[in-house]
Amino acid sequence: MSFTDLGLSAPIQKAIAEKGYDTPSPIQAQAIPAVLAGKDVMAAAQTGTGKTAGFTLPILELLSKGEKARPNQARTLIITPTRELAAQIAENVEMYGKHLDLKSTVVFGGVKINPQMLRLRQGVDILVATPGRLLDLYNQNAVRFNQLEVLVLDEADRMLDMGFLRDIKKILSLLPKKRQTLLFSATFSPDIRELAKGIVNDPVEISISPKNTTAETVEQLIYPVDKNKKASLLTHLIKANDWRQVIVFMKTKHGANKLTKQLDASGIKAAAIHGNKSQGARTKALAQFKEGSINVLVATDIAARGIDIDQLPQVVNFELPNVPEDYVHRIGRTGRAGATGQAVSLVCADEIDLLNDVQHVIQSHLPREVVAGFEPVNALPESRKLRPLKAKKTKKIKWDKPEHKDGQRSGDNARGHKPTGKNRRHTGNSTKVNPYGNSSSNKTGKHHAKPSANK
Numbered sequence: 001m002s003f004t005d006l007g008l009s010a011p012i013q014k015a016i017a018e019k020g021y022d023t024p025s026p027i028q029a030q031a032i033p034a035v036l037a038g039k040d041v042m043a044a045a046q047t048g049t050g051k052t053a054g055f056t057l058p059i060l061e062l063l064s065k066g067e068k069a070r071p072n073q074a075r076t077l078i079i080t081p082t083r084e085l086a087a088q089i090a091e092n093v094e095m096y097g098k099h100l101d102l103k104s105t106v107v108f109g110g111v112k113i114n115p116q117m118l119r120l121r122q123g124v125d126i127l128v129a130t131p132g133r134l135l136d137l138y139n140q141n142a143v144r145f146n147q148l149e150v151l152v153l154d155e156a157d158r159m160l161d162m163g164f165l166r167d168i169k170k171i172l173s174l175l176p177k178k179r180q181t182l183l184f185s186a187t188f189s190p191d192i193r194e195l196a197k198g199i200v201n202d203p204v205e206i207s208i209s210p211k212n213t214t215a216e217t218v219e220q221l222i223y224p225v226d227k228n229k230k231a232s233l234l235t236h237l238i239k240a241n242d243w244r245q246v247i248v249f250m251k252t253k254h255g256a257n258k259l260t261k262q263l264d265a266s267g268i269k270a271a272a273i274h275g276n277k278s279q280g281a282r283t284k285a286l287a288q289f290k291e292g293s294i295n296v297l298v299a300t301d302i303a304a305r306g307i308d309i310d311q312l313p314q315v316v317n318f319e320l321p322n323v324p325e326d327y328v329h330r331i332g333r334t335g336r337a338g339a340t341g342q343a344v345s346l347v348c349a350d351e352i353d354l355l356n357d358v359q360h361v362i363q364s365h366l367p368r369e370v371v372a373g374f375e376p377v378n379a380l381p382e383s384r385k386l387r388p389l390k391a392k393k394t395k396k397i398k399w400d401k402p403e404h405k406d407g408q409r410s411g412d413n414a415r416g417h418k419p420t421g422k423n424r425r426h427t428g429n430s431t432k433v434n435p436y437g438n439s440s441s442n443k444t445g446k447h448h449a450k451p452s453a454n455k
């Protein structure tokens with residue numbers, strides 16, 4: 001199948017061709033005709049599968065036909081959990097829609113609200129938003145939804161994890177009942193199905209990945225090491241392997257700051273990216289990382305979620321995550337679109353339980369390799385035998401329970417940042433086989449996560 005078979009008009013096809021895509025990914029091949037036919041869609045697909053174009057392209061096609069947006073109205077609303085994702089989606093909307101006469105903008109917390117209010121004044125065809133800021137703007141009469149045609153809930157599972165259920169419920173109550181709704185989630189967990197019940201109507205269901213496996217194109221490895229030697233092992237690995245573009249994952253913001261300083265001190269150009277950093281600092285760090293003036297991005301899980309960097313070769317888990325499914329999300333940063341990548345984890349003896357949890361979720365034992373000079377004094381215990389994954393019971397979502405405190409509006413600061421035991425409920429649906437059916441499909445231009453998508 002090619003993009004010409006999908007019923008997209010010439011201006012959109014031109015933008016796709018300029019981006020260098022030749023084959024639609026599976027999610028695109030399935031979602032685009034369904035959306036164009038006016039159907040609701042419920043899709044299980046992760047970042048990296050091409051899902052953004054999967055919903056953006058047909059939406060642009062639909063919007064190019066209808067009535068223009070009136071002042072303060074939005075014809076399409078795309079809700080997503082984090083600022084970074086919002087900025088990236090907006091960038092995609094701009095790019096795919098560049099030969100069309102449509103207006104789009106992006107709004108999220110952590111930056112001034114007034115410019116966003118100004119941009120909304122003339123009305124927009126596509127509004128990309130994080131939930132809290134969207135509600136703030138609604139409360140200030142900056143945006144209305146009488147003309148809303150399409151709603152997209154992107155990364156719905158993450159929005160639930162981050163405690164946005166209440167905001168989503170509120171937003172849904174503001175939207176017209178007659179609309180097209182597209183729901184994207186990494187997995188169809190029982191919670192997501194419960195959420196979807198009241199939102200999508202007779203949806204086309206699309207599931208892109210088999211259950212609980214990690215990217216086939218990513219080579220995974222564990223380096224057993226003592227906790228106090230992790231920073232020097234990381235420095236050694238970066239220098240010895242001449243790694244130039246690495247994302248290092250940490251559990252805490254404090255840990256990320258500390259490690260960044262240690263790397264800097266040993267002559268490695270690093271920047272931290274997490275929820276305590278201003279939006280400006282995060283955007284700058286990401287841009288520097290993409291252009292190569294920073295080689296290491298030290299990130300917490302939420303801050304890194306959805307960061308889209310073409311062909312990132314190297315991911316390092318400096319610490320294993322508390323929520324094992326986050327391991328799958330982390331290593332999803334690499335090996336995209338058929339490119340090969342490597343994900344290494346520095347694991348100390350204390351982390352054996354976390355390691356066992358990860359291995360349970362991915363249903364395989366990760367190979368271990370001890371680096372000469374970094375042999376652990378406290379040996380990493382043997383891995384537990386793999387047990388089969390059990391299906392989880394459906395949990396009733398309580399719509400009225402307050403999900404997060406005021407002021408935690410922008411996503412990264414939400415309580416869900418550090419998921420509790422209660423929140424350990426992804427099902428980790430995540431294989432990324434080459435989604436584009438070819439090996440050279442992602443040789444595209446650079447992305448710049450600049451937040452202004454206003455035309």
Ligand code: AMP
Nearest residue numbers: 021023024025047048049050051052441
């Ligand atoms: P997404 O899953 O939307 O975050 O997209 C992941 C990456 O795949 C992005 O860098 C896109 O630019 C790229 N991409 C999306 N669709 C295609 C396609 N049909 N062919 C090649 N690359 C694509």
